[in-house]
Amino acid sequence: MSSTGPVPQFNLYQLRRTCGTCSLAELCLPMGLPHDDMRRLEALIAPRGPIGEGEHLFRVGDPLRALFAVRGGFFKTYLIEATGREQVLGFHLPGELIGLDAIWPQKHQCNAVALSTASVCELPYGAITDLSQELPGLQQSMLRLLSKELALSHSLAGDFTAEERVAGFLVSLSSRMKVRGLSETQLTLAMSRRDLANYLRLATETVSRVFSRFEQDGLIAVDRREVALRDPERLASLGRCLSID
Amino acid sequence: MSSTGPVPQFNLYQLRRTCGTCSLAELCLPMGLPHDDMRRLEALIAPRGPIGEGEHLFRVGDPLRALFAVRGGFFKTYLIEATGREQVLGFHLPGELIGLDAIWPQKHQCNAVALSTASVCELPYGAITDLSQELPGLQQSMLRLLSKELALSHSLAGDFTAEERVAGFLVSLSSRMKVRGLSETQLTLAMSRRDLANYLRLATETVSRVFSRFEQDGLIAVDRREVALRDPERLASLGRCLSID
DNA sequence: GGGTGCAGTTGATCCCGGTCATCGCGCAGG
DNA sequence: CCTGCGCGATGACCGGGATCAACTGCACCC
Secondary structure (H helix, E strand, O other): OOOOOOOOOHHHHOOOOOHHHOOOOOOOOOOOOOHHHHHHHHOOOEEEEEEOOOOEEEOOOOEOOEEEEEEEOOEEEEEEOOOOOEEEEEEEOOOOEEOHHHOOOOEOOOEEEEOOOEEEEEEEHHHHHHHHHHOHHHHHHHHHHHHHHHHHHHHOOOOOOHHHHHHHHHHHHHHHHHHOOOOOOEEEOOOOHHHHHHHOOOOHHHHHHHHHHHHHOOOEEEEOOEEEEOOHHHHHHHOOOOOOO | OOOOOOOOOHHHHOOOOOHHHOOOOOOOOOOOOOHHHHHHHHOOOEEEEEEOOOOEEEOOOOEOOEEEEEEEOOEEEEEEOOOOOEEEEEEEOOOOEEOHHHOOOOEOOOEEEEOOOEEEEEEEHHHHHHHHHHOHHHHHHHHHHHHHHHHHHHHOOOOOOHHHHHHHHHHHHHHHHHHOOOOOOEEEOOOOHHHHHHHOOOOHHHHHHHHHHHHHOOOEEEEOOEEEEOOHHHHHHHOOOOOOO
16 A cells, blocks of 8 residues: 555654644634634544555445544545546545535545545544534534535536646645645645546546646646646646635 | 516415425425424525516625525526636525525625526525524534535536436436426426536537437427426436435 | 566547537517 | 527537557566
8 A cells, every 4th residue: 555655754643632733723623713612622523543545534325423634644535436437526635624525414425535644633523513502613614614615616617628627736736735834836746647637537648748748838847746836827827726725 | 688578476476484384494494493493593584575587696706694595486606707708506496595605705606696587585694603503403404505515516526428417417407396396307497508508518509419319319308498308217327417315 | 687567658549529600490679 | 571689409520638559667576
């Protein structure tokens, strides 16, 4: 599974486990919560140790026990169509919540797998909704997060050309990295070309070709899964994504 | 605007305005709410009279004051891209809630327009969230509705052929009509071919051609905007949609 | 070292669906 | 009645991206 070796990033898993000091709190569920309320939320949250690359957080049909907040590492969510084809729904960075589409039937509607060694916070669903009954801010947060995901998936609708899709993805990823305090020009793609192409509804060959074309045009520099944005301006004008947040 | 004439369906607007006896309650926000709780919800809801064809419920950027539940008629939601192109996000039948993607930034993210003379229930957002603070069932309903929409938009992802899209749309519409106690084989499309094609991310010509092909194959019978499903079985096997609900 | 296997790139070809153009129809207004 | 107009259907053509195929490069392992 792990091709690059274990590389036990210990400090990753010894990260502050309390929301109060977590650098992701602003992006995560507790966003904007008063400090006292955050303390009560913390009490419910169970950090979960190293999750190996390729390990699943949940699978389609699993009963909804908890939502998960990414603490470190990267995840992808996907589903298997009736035809057997895989369909990638999204990639998830630290601070993002996974499993929201399970609320409706109380069963997970997609699979979630770690793309790299990762760690998460487990948010028992029942306890969260119970608490949000008392804390208006928490309820607002949950609604906002769901609404935001909805708006995001709306923005992904529409028919785009291959170049628009790839450019839009890079720009959007860049901004998500920036919010997390990481380099916005030097991106490390956690996913394979195959997953990326699948997510963008393109063939892997097409993604390769667009990368090559962009590189020739001086827009980016590609080295394996390292992508450097050389001309973010022009790239942004190419891709038309709403890049929520 | 109204090409087929006003046809003032008075009984439509004199419909029971209380959720308790509304036939749509099972599909709408109060779904599964205890009777006492439903009474309290009713008190907040303002029915809104005839809305003419082409009239807007809200537009992009409008502050979120209320969510809207369709009571009668049909709506479409759409947005205008930076390029000026319109993008249809969905069609909304009686019992469905519109405006959920406005919760996140407290501003509407899309435009909503009536495709036929219609009526709605207005749900003041602040009052709803306040009340849901007291009624766990209401909070659950809101989360479920949002989660369901999210799952739906996930199911629309993926690259489908033109025939899969059209077949999937017809099957899904059929099941939505059935739930509402209407004919599941004799469908009346409220939207133009242009809107439909836009929604399905196809050219209007392609939709026309697929309709013709389906008719030749004995799958459907088309007369203007009347579509009769002749072979729902085979149609369902063609379209691969999750048809949430 | 050579072998194996997977990820990614590049090239050649094909086909679905978009685009452009034309035509028919139903309807409103003079 | 004719005219105009918008919607929808149909035909001819074209192009972007999928598909098929060959090749490269890197990692791992005997």
